[in-house]
Structures are given as structure tokens and as C-alpha cells.
Amino acid sequence: MKVKAAVISEINQAYRFETLNLAELKDDEVRVKIVATGICHSDDALRLGHAGFPFPAVLGHEGSGIVEKVGSAVKHVQAGDHVVLAYAYCHHCEHCSEGIPAACQDWLELNWGSVHSDGSPFFTRDDGSVVNNFFHQSSFASHTNVKESNVIKVSKDLDLRLLGPLSCGLMTGVGTVINGLKARPGSSIAIFGTGAVGLAAMMAAKISGCSTIIAVDIHDARLELAKELGATHIINSKNSDAAELIREITQQKGVNYSVDTTGVTVVMKTALDVLAIRGVTAPIAVTNQELTINTLTDLALSSKNMIGVLMGSSVPQLSIPKMLEFFKAGQFPFDKLIKMYDFDDINQASADSLSGKTIKPVLIVDKDYRV
Template sequence: MKVKAAVINEVDSPYVLEELTLSDIREDEILVKMVASGICHSDAVARAGGYPWYPVVLGHEGSGIVEKVGSAVRGFEPGDHVVLSYLYCGHCSNCLTGLPASCEEWMNFNLSGAREDGSLYFQREDGSPVYNFVSQSSFSTHTIVYERNLTKVDKSVDLRLVGPLGCGFLTGSGTVLNGLKPSPGSTIAIFGTGAVGLAAMMAAKISGCSQIIGVDIHDNRLEVAKQLGATHTINSKDVDVLSEIKRLTNDKGVNYSIDTTGVPSVARTSIEILAVGGVAAPIASSKHGVEVNFNADLNMLNRTIKGVLMGNAVPQLSIPQLIQFYKDGQFSFDQLVKFYKFDEINEASHDSSTGKTIKPILIIDEDYVPGT
């Protein structure tokens, strides 16, 4: 079938809306008509050269409606409303112990640009290849996924809002709820108050953290952080973060920290501000490394650096949980989004990268009516 998709043709090039051919679905595949898709920082990283395959259809925060299912599909049927997330195998030791974000086939499934047998989902009219992203490529009017990509949601849920629950908001909240698991009364500092950082703050409030310290260089974002759970905020352009956090914690430091920026100096600070026995989670995509003195920074103070991918979340469990938190008024992610038309994708991407918009969402199907 013919679809309209936003294609990146080479590193650092703009999105170009093109008509592509989408392959027929196979027996274990599902055709989804896209309603909306969030734009994530990882899309910007891929666009800037952090992905090996071009041209490519990016996007991995999609929501839509199942249009067709293969003969082997059992859990979904046409008409189901779904949120798309990453793909995992379901049968390796990590998947079987409830850690699909640590799936042994994660990289192959999500970053190979094609099916396992090398065949492609998208191609141009002349037969030339266009690659897939995170087994989803949600910047398209239709896409092909698998059962484990999907989380079914009630039709009363506004599909225009919930796509980012499949990655950005899932990553931030899951890093707290599933990765760090802070006990009530513990303290946490979150560096970067974009979509991921603010989701982490809301999760820290849900978890009962007594001090939630937001660190950023933008006062307007720090004001949003105060509204969504931060007990204290620090503008790191104006204040020495290490000294201020020591002051706020009576020289102890915080029990947990999360770096969502990927800036080496910030990641370094997120370790230095830890209390004895503290845990740091550096979760941003970055090409740059951070030097750590294992003895002085970690061993002598019993600190831990913890890797967390996709919030250590099982999407089919965590996405409904986040929707319930939202309904209960505890996870107000709708305050962070701005809608754009599909053909405004380059403007939306620019607004995301400059910080003008915290979470841009592309409305791909403008005929969709919430609740239907």
C-alpha cells in the first residue's frame, strides 16, 4: 500500500514528506493506522548521525488504530486502539524474568532497520530501500509492527496524547519507578527538565521522595518543574549545583540522581552530589564519555552508577499504569505537550531541539475524534 512518511535522507538533513510503498503484512505482523506520534530526543540523535541506516523513517512514540492483523496474531484485532513501544523477543532469559528492556535481541530488533531476514518494510517506487526505526517508524500514515510492540488502551483514551508514553515519558517515569525504586522519604536530584526529566519528577513525587531537586538552565522549565513535583529548583547558570545541593541536604547529598542531558560535565556533577550509598542513573543518549575515579567517586563512598534503558519498563504494564496515574491527577503529562500538523514536522523538531516545546506531538490523522 502507499503511505505518506517523513523521510530523513542523510545525516542532518530535514524531514521530507514522501509517498512510499509499505510491504504487505506477514502472518505475525500488524498494520496500524497512525493517529499521532511524539518527537523524542532519540529521533534528533538518529537524525544527527547516531543511526547507521539512511534513508530512514524515524519516530518511535506512536499511537494509532489497528487496521489489519496477520493470521498468527491472537492478541489484537482491527479497531483496537494502541500505543506503540519497542520490540522484544519475549523468550530470552531477561524477557522471561520481566526485563524486556534488557532483551538479548533488543539492538537487532529495534536498530537494524529491517526485519530479521533483512527484508524491508518501506521502499520507494523505484524499489530503493527506506529503513525502519525502533521496529516502529511512527512518522508515517501507516506502519507495521508486532504484538509485543503494542499496548492496547481503552477507546475513551485520547490517542493524540498517549504516544509519548511509549518512550520519553515511559523512560523518565520508569527510571524512577522500576530502575531506582526510591523509598518514601528519600532524596533525588534530576538534571534536565525536559519531557524525560519532568516525567521522572512526577514519578518521584508518586514514590514519596521528600526532596525532589530539579536542575536546568531555563527558568521557564524550572517553573514547570515546581508545578509537577519539584520541591526545590536550581538554575545551574546562576548557582553552583554541588554547593547548593549540599546546603539543601545538610551536607549529605542526595540518595539518587538522574541525568537526562547527556552533557559530560552535568553527568559528572550528578555523581558528585550523591550521598554515601547513592545511586546515579545517566539515561541520556550521548556521544561523549565521562571520566570516573572508581576509588574516589564510587568505591570509597559505596556509590552506584546504574544503567536504565527505556525505564526498565514492561510497556504493556507501565503504559496502563501511567494512564491511570494521569486520570488520578498524579501524572499531568498533558501540560507538557503541543500539537503540530504532520507537515509541520520540521518546525516541531526545531522547537523540540531549542526547548521551545517540551514534547511536540504530530497529529498524523486529523480526522481522528477522541473517544471514538
């Protein structure tokens, strides 16, 4: 099948549109016509060479669309279903069996593997050369083949153009606070970076009942939006000492939790430094920067914890419907973060995301879609 796809051929190149051949559907796969897809910071990180992904490739992992065809082993979706696409997992390893598919034993192979486990490609050019897949999804394409585990079925009365970002950036932010940090009512939290992930984490902190919610960024417009969405305090760290102000806000105690979404070394260290005794920080950005800590003075003496949280430790088939419940109840207005772009304008959307001009770009791939 011929598909239109935005291809990255080399590190730090712009997206270029190509017509590719999409492989035949495997028994455990679902073919989806993409309606829309978010651009995630991870896509930009890969394109810029921060995460060591092999090119050429079709990126994109916040897709939403309509099922066109299913393989013979697929049981839970059928042609015509409306779906959101998240990460893939195996279903049967120890961690999947315990309900933590983000820790799937085969997670890297399934989501970072670029070709099928049997070595066959997802996409090829007419000359036979392989174009790699990402997240077993590659939603920067008009059509794609995904695992059944990638798929979350949603109601047909919901606008698919809004829903893609729920599957990565927003799920990561929400899940980090609810599943990873397990934030308690009445607690305090500082969130560094108010992009889509950070603002989702902040809204989850409000839903969780945190009484002190501190948003830190260098963009005033984003900080004002953070205040509108539930931050009790905002700090522009370009103009102020964030650590000093957080200590003032918390009467020198520090915060119970912090989340870093920037991946910047000095910011990750600040997120650790501002913790209260027994505080917990979660650095969750895709980054090529490193952090050096002293395990005695930075962790042990204050009983602090630093945790790794992948994809919000979320089960997408449970978390996405829950986020939609929050949205319908007015508790999670993620639509305020979204700006829509034509698929053909992917390079402008990517640039606007990197500059901070747009919080969450969403590419409209199927212009004929109507709710």
C-alpha cells in the first residue's frame, strides 16, 4: 500500500514528504488511517540526534485515527473503530502481567526496534531501501500498521483531532504525578517546564489535591497559562532564583515532590535540591544531558528519592479513558494546550514547538475528517 509520510533521512534534517510502501498487515496488527498526530518533544529529540535513533525513519507516536483493517489474531478492535495510538507492549512478561506495561521486558524492542521482530520492515521506498518505524506506530504518515496493544478505542463522538497527545506527552505528565510520585492531598510539588508534559503534570497535581503547586519556566505566557490551569505559584527562572523562591514559598521546608520536564542538567539538579526531607523527584525528559550527584549529601542525608518513570507508569487502555473523564468534568482542559497545523506544515509546527511558541502542535493528516 502506498502512503504519504514525513521522513527524516539524517540527523538534524528537516522533514521531507515521500510516498512509501507500507508492509502487508501481520496477524497481530491493526491498520489505521491517521486523522491527526501530536508532535512530541521526543520526536524533536530523535530528529536532532539526542537519542541515537537510526535514520531514515518515519517518526510520530501521538496518533489518532480510524481502523481500516485488522489481522486475523486481533480480538478487541475492528474496522471503523476510532482509536488513539500509544506505545506497544507484549502483554505476557512479568511486568505486563503485574499491570505495569511501561516496564515491559520487550519495551525497547517493540518501541525502539525500527523493524519487526522478524527483521521485516514497516516501510520501504520503491528501490527496496528500508525506512525505519518508531514506537511501532510512526504516525507521521497517512496510514500505519500497529500492534493491538498500541490501540485504545474511543467513542466516535469525540474529536479525534484533539486526542493524539493523550497517548504520550499528556499521559506521561499525568501518570508521573498520579502513578509515579503518588502525590498526596495537601502536599507540595514543583514542576520545572510548562510544556505539554509539565502542564499535564500540574493539572494532575491539582486533581490529586496538592495544596501548593509551583510552576517554573522561562516563558511568561506559559506561566500565565499554568496559573490559569491551577498553579498556586509561578516562577520565571530566567529572572529569579527558583530554588530560593521555592524555599520561601514552603517556609524553608522544600517541596514534597518535583518533576523535571526540561532535561537540562542544572534544572534537574535544582529539582532535586528543592525537595523537602523524604521528598521525591522524577526527571522525565528525553535528554542527552547528564546529572552528577553525591549520593550522601544529595540523597541519603535528607532521605530524598529520585525515581525513573517511563510513560507515566500508565496502562494506556486505562489511563486515556480516565483522562477523558477528567476532561469532560472540566478538570483537565488539555485542549487549551493544542494548536493545529496542516500535515504539510510539519516543519513549521516542529520549529514552533522547539521555540516555545506552541505548547502542543497537532498535525491534521486527514483534512476530510469530520466529528
